[in-house]
Amino acid sequence: MTTCAPTLLELQCAVRRDLLGLADGDASGYVVSDGLAPQARLAIYRNTANSTLLTALKLTYPAVQALVGSEFFEGAARLFIEQCPASNALLDSYGALFAEYLAHMPEAASLAYLPDTARLEWAVNEALHAVDAKPLDLQRLAQLDEADLQAVRFLPSPAVRVLESPFPVDAIWRAVLSQDDSALATINLAADPVWLxxxxxxxxxxVSRMAKGQCRFTAALLAGRSLHDALADVPDAETSVWLAHLLASGCFVDVCLSNQASSRTIGRQDT
Structure with a gap:
């Protein structure tokens, strides 16, 4: 009785499960021993795959690694890789859940600021690798009449994020990456929260700080709320100045109008 050869897709899926250490992974039946056991051959590739993911985490989280030390970081990263295998081949997108993993890691509990430092580094990584997009042409805002202004929404740039933390994680991040021990020593962890x-x-x-109201306003716009609603939540006379800053910084790429019944784009521009 002959056994049907696997399709290329079946073979790739079997090898992937084995490389990721999944419970149902067993590609050894498709591997010729030739002096080395199939599982030993697969282990070579598994170690290479894990090393690649470890390198990706090191590149994304250099400040976290510096704060906890290489040995601790590698141990935590390898445990993370076991529990959260890569879902695609894009290494820049790997490690999104690392901050949450650190937040629930008992060995890191004494470093309360560590998860938010990781969240900042992930936000920086996302902004760094986001697709290019042409900033909004500010002249197009002149097309809006008073009624339009009640319903206008700003479409955010793929390269913008907001982050709130009870710790001065931006100062920690900068001091660690610049290896400025004196600056790190002066950081007050009990200082006011930061909005970034x-x-x-x-x-x-x-990475810039903003006021709490500015953060709420920015987050509302990035979430797709209308300008009218975002302004209603933050009745600050300086909010219009902050909006001008966001627009000048290229934080938005398009505008659209929406109401309860429909949504339409105003003279949509190419991005």
Whole structure:
């Protein structure tokens, strides 16, 4: 009785499950021993795959690694890789859940600021690798009449994020990456919370602080709420100035009008 050869897809899926260490992974039946056991051969590729994911995490979270040390970081990263295998081949997208993993890791509990530092590094990573998009042409806003302004929504740039933390994670991040021990020593973890906007501009990724109201307003616009609703939640006379700053910084790529019944784009521009 002959056994049908697997299709290429079946073979790839079997090898993938084995490389990721999944319970149902067993590609050894498709591997010729030739002096080395099939599982030993597969282990070579599994180690290579894990090393690649470990390198990806190191590149994304350099400040976290510096804060906890290489040995601790590698141990935590390898456990994370076992529990959260890669879902695609795009390494820049791997590690989104690492901050949450650190937040629930008992060994890291004494470093309460560590998860938010990781969240900041992930936001920087997302902004850095986001697709390019042409900033909104501010002249197009002149097309809006008073009624339009009640329903206008801003479509965010793929390279902008907001983050709130009870810890000064931006100061920690900068001090660690610049290896400025004196600056790190002066950081007060009990200081006021920080609200951050992370955005990739012409000079690279920028991390800037903003006021709490500005953060609420920015987050509302990024979430797709209308300008009218976002302003209603933050009745601050300075909000219009902050909006001008966001627009000038290229944080939006398009505008559209929407109401309860329909949504339409105003003279949509190519991105």
């Amino acid at each position: 906007v992370i955005h990739r501009g012409p000079l690279g990724v920028e």
